[in-house]
Amino acid sequence: MDAALKALAEPRRRAILKLVWSQELPATEIAAQFGDVSRPAISQHLAVLKEAELVTERRDGTRRLYRANPQTMAELRAFLDDYWTSGLERLRDAAEAAEDRKRKTPNKQTPTKQAPKKGEK
Amino acid sequence: MAELVREILIDATPETIWPFLVEPEQHLQWMGTEAELDPRPGGVYRVLVHGENPGVGEFVEVVPQEKVLFTFGWDIPEHPIPAGSTTVEISLHPEGEKTLVRLVHRGLPDDAVSDHTGGWDHFLDRLATAATGGDPGPDVR
Numbered sequence: 001m002d003a004a005l006k007a008l009a010e011p012r013r014r015a016i017l018k019l020v021w022s023q024e025l026p027a028t029e030i031a032a033q034f035g036d037v038s039r040p041a042i043s044q045h046l047a048v049l050k051e052a053e054l055v056t057e058r059r060d061g062t063r064r065l066y067r068a069n070p071q072t073m074a075e076l077r078a079f080l081d082d083y084w085t086s087g088l089e090r091l092r093d094a095a096e097a098a099e100d101r102k103r104k105t106p107n108k109q110t111p112t113k114q115a116p117k118k119g120e121k
Numbered sequence: 122m123a124e125l126v127r128e129i130l131i132d133a134t135p136e137t138i139w140p141f142l143v144e145p146e147q148h149l150q151w152m153g154t155e156a157e158l159d160p161r162p163g164g165v166y167r168v169l170v171h172g173e174n175p176g177v178g179e180f181v182e183v184v185p186q187e188k189v190l191f192t193f194g195w196d197i198p199e200h201p202i203p204a205g206s207t208t209v210e211i212s213l214h215p216e217g218e219k220t221l222v223r224l225v226h227r228g229l230p231d232d233a234v235s236d237h238t239g240g241w242d243h244f245l246d247r248l249a250t251a252a253t254g255g256d257p258g259p260d261v262r
Contacts, residue, residue, distance in 0.1 A: 081125065084125065084127050084224055084226060085127055087152045088127055088129040088222060088224060089129065090150075090151035090152065091129070091131070091138070091141055091151040091152070091222065092129050092130075092131045092222075093151070094141055094147070094150040094151045095131050095133040095137055095138045095141055095151075096131060096132050096133050098137050098141075098147075099132060099133030099137045102137060
């Protein structure tokens with residue numbers, strides 16, 4: 001996952017990934033989309049993407065064909081999602097435990113039904 | 122995922138929940154192993170998860186018991202979401218004796234979005250579609 005995040009930090013690699021998102025393309029055709037970048041540089045980007053398992057490579061004779069690897073993409077998405085989803089679940093558990101303690105000791109500034117609306121400490 | 126929204130209903134009042142968002146000691150009960158929080162506009166937000174992966178930004182808006190807004194990103198070289206590059210808003214909505222907590226993680230830095238390759242924003246939208254089983258279709262810009 002770390003490798004995927006790092007691989008995606010490079011704008012050119014994101015552009016390459018988008019090219020092969022829904023179609024498999026040979027390296028030559030990918031390179032042709034980037035007139036300002038050398039062929040070896042594109043090969044290097046493809047190698048990084050492949051290493052990070054963001055794309056898969058297939059050989060067809062002398063050609064190398066690339067396409068996005070949906071599984072790693074889904075994992076990346078899941079990582080970002082999970083960060084907050086699991087965080088909020090733990091927030092709920094911690095806050096409810098705190099609320100329980102408050103409700104069980106009513107003599108200590110119990111909050112009434114409505115929480116104070118503005119600015120009260 | 123230009124915008125990620127998560128909601129959770131908590132059986133506690135906003136008064137009880139609030140300190141968990143802005144007080145380091147309480148924050149660590151649900152996220153992070155180290156937290157540095159200075160909950161006022163411009164104040165630091167820094168939460169280390171597992172002693173690393175520092176989530177870093179600064180507070181933008183702090184309305185006690187209602188909402189907190191801070192910038193957010195990861196303080197890791199070459200991370201696609203750099204420190205302070207996105208915003209997270211957590212708001213508290215009382216519902217009877219419970220509270221609906223809504224978290225909205227928004228946006229990407231302008232330089233990423235305006236990037237001529239289409240940017241992270243555009244990319245993540247497609248990523249989200251694909252991850253949920255849809256076909257983002259050919260990428261025609």
